[in-house]
Amino acid sequence: MKTDWHKLDRLISAVLRGFCTLSFMALTIVMGGVVLIRFWPVATLSWSDEIIELLVAWIVFIGAAELWRTNSHFRIEAVYDIVAAWRFGWLYRLVLEAAAMVFIILFTLYSLNLTISAIDVSPILSWPRPLWYAVMPVSGAIMAGYSLANILKVIGDSRSPRA
Template identity: 40%
Template sequence: MGALIAIDRIVGKILRGIPVVCFVALFGILFVNVVSRYFQIWAFSWFDEIVEALFAYLVFLGAAALWRENEHFRIDWMEMALGRPFGPILRIVSVLLSMAFLAIMAVKGLDLTMRSRAATPILSVPTAYIYAVIPVSAAIMLVYSVRDFAVALLAAIKPSVKP
């Protein structure tokens, strides 16, 4: 169990770190691009490609980080309003629906990544590298959804357990 906790902490740091690095890089690139265009110093022909890739990684891995920590936007007032026994049942259904969505997202994202044969026009980076973040983030969120399902199931069985 200690090894899983250690792995989870490492995954958490990585999932928080990559979006922060992407955000800082986006800010820097956007700032330099605005300044260079204003003063007509030079033009970045590769600008759009880098911004697209950084933004994709920021969004998808940021979502996985929020999912891991249960900090994503979630409306749970209905679970609370229903109380026992229907609130925990609704939570289980909600987690199962999320798992179904994430499984489809992982499969379709992997299909998109595997079928991608294009490369970015300026830097010639295969677009599969950009698309790969979709199935990876979906798989990460799916793993944490399994954890959420187990917690929700335990909360439904044992009322003393908080989800």
């Protein structure tokens, strides 16, 4: 069972990293095109702002989900490392993970509501605006899943003889 979870984790990692890489490459191409068009005005790229906004939003939130998956997100670890080493440090870690999970669940629910309630379209491409917002509940759900895994890990670690 554990290897199945590891396979799923590796698949999620590959999808998140691959998506961010491809999106960043597309963003580079579009922005490079915008710069070149300024020097050689052979076409208009009036649509590029919308594509850039969309790509940046998806890169930021999917990238955040990958950082959350690997625990590479920004956090202050000095207190965390000191307290976590104490006998009941697992309880401190559990409270932090639970608080983070509550925030992520609220973020996911509110962003899902925003995505569902958005009815406008982009001005130039006329794409539905929920495309810009959909990344938030998607990444939030991924982060909530990994928060749950972190909570279960803390609980499992608390039962070990060393805790």
